[in-house]
Amino acid sequence: MIRIEKALRKFWIDDEDIRDKIDGRIFARRVPDHTTNPCVVLTTITTSREYSLANEINVLTAVVQVDVYGANTAEVDEITELIRNRTSGYKGLAGDLFLQGCFILREQSEAKRRRDGSNRFANRNSTDYQIFFSQAIPTHA
Amino acid sequence: MAIDTGLGATIAFTDSSFAASFTTLGGTEMTREMLDSSHLGTTDYMTKIVGDLVDPGGFDIEYFFDPAATIAPITAAAETITITFPLGSLTTAAIIAGTGAFTSSGTPELVAGGLMKGSGKIEWTDGFTFTKEV
Numbered sequence: 321m322i323r324i325e326k327a328l329r330k331f332w333i334d335d336e337d338i339r340d341k342i343d344g345r346i347f348a349r350r351v352p353d354h355t356t357n358p359c360v361v362l363t364t365i366t367t368s369r370e371y372s373l374a375n376e377i378n379v380l381t382a383v384v385q386v387d388v389y390g391a392n393t394a395e396v397d398e399i400t401e402l403i404r405n406r407t408s409g410y411k412g413l414a415g416d417l418f419l420q421g422c423f424i425l426r427e428q429s430e431a432k433r434r435r436d437g438s439n440r441f442a443n444r445n446s447t448d449y450q451i452f453f454s455q456a457i458p459t460h461a
Numbered sequence: 462m463a464i465d466t467g468l469g470a471t472i473a474f475t476d477s478s479f480a481a482s483f484t485t486l487g488g489t490e491m492t493r494e495m496l497d498s499s500h501l502g503t504t505d506y507m508t509k510i511v512g513d514l515v516d517p518g519g520f521d522i523e524y525f526f527d528p529a530a531t532i533a534p535i536t537a538a539a540e541t542i543t544i545t546f547p548l549g550s551l552t553t554a555a556i557i558a559g560t561g562a563f564t565s566s567g568t569p570e571l572v573a574g575g576l577m578k579g580s581g582k583i584e585w586t587d588g589f590t591f592t593k594e595v
Contacts, residue, residue, distance in 0.1 A: 370525075372525060373486065374471070452576075
């Protein structure tokens with residue numbers, strides 16, 4: 321799990337409202353087997369770096385996809401909104417990272433029939449966040 | 462000969478000591494006039510003669526803006542400015558050196574979701590020298 325994913329996981333678990341809903345089930349890149357809903361999966365889609373003439377600068381930009389899975393649309397909508405409320409437009413510490421700005425780029429909702437042959441649906445809300453955060457400047461040593 | 466990027470280039474201001482995380486040191490375009498010497502007897506093509514003086518021009522700069530630092534010093538007097546090129550395959554980097562001053566200084570555009578950048582324009586007050594890498 322790269323640093324931004326770890327930082328966001330801690331940031332949201334530290335939030336009492338979010339923690340009450342997902343009980344620490346925030347994962348990197350995929351839903352582990354035998355996980356119960358609801359849960360959240362973080363995937364870093366891309367990062368972009370800026371350079372001055374001297375070196376890489378101390379601000380990094382990442383686009384992180386945040387997928388919320390739940391038993392029904394009401395549940396995923398509620399958790400998605402809790403995360404948005406905590407994160408969108410936020411500037412400040414998240415875990416050990418300083419976030420310099422969080423912006424929502426895209427939001428999507430879907431319900432897919434589960435593969436177990438049941439009539440139940442897997443509900444997912446997917447949100448892409450663009451996040452600027454601080455990093456150490458490379459020393460090349 | 463080595464073709465290179467601009468990474469590693471620096472600029473130094475002797476008196477104002479202005480410093481920043483520069484992202485662009487623009488190129489200088491020197492110009493001189495061509496004087497029209499055509500007359501009523503000229504046929505086919507205009508004729509021209511080269512002007513006597515060269516305008517040393519100037520160049521634009523851009524840098525990551527640090528709110529705790531200073532902006533490009535538009536009120537500073539003309540000073541010695543030295544641009545050092547990235548060192549290529551030899552031992553001493555190429556430089557441009559001359560006397561110049563800021564003729565514009567831009568504060569950053571403030572945009573949510575965008576990094577702050579300052580800008581400026583420097584004009585040479587006289588000709589500058591270019592010393593190639595050796």
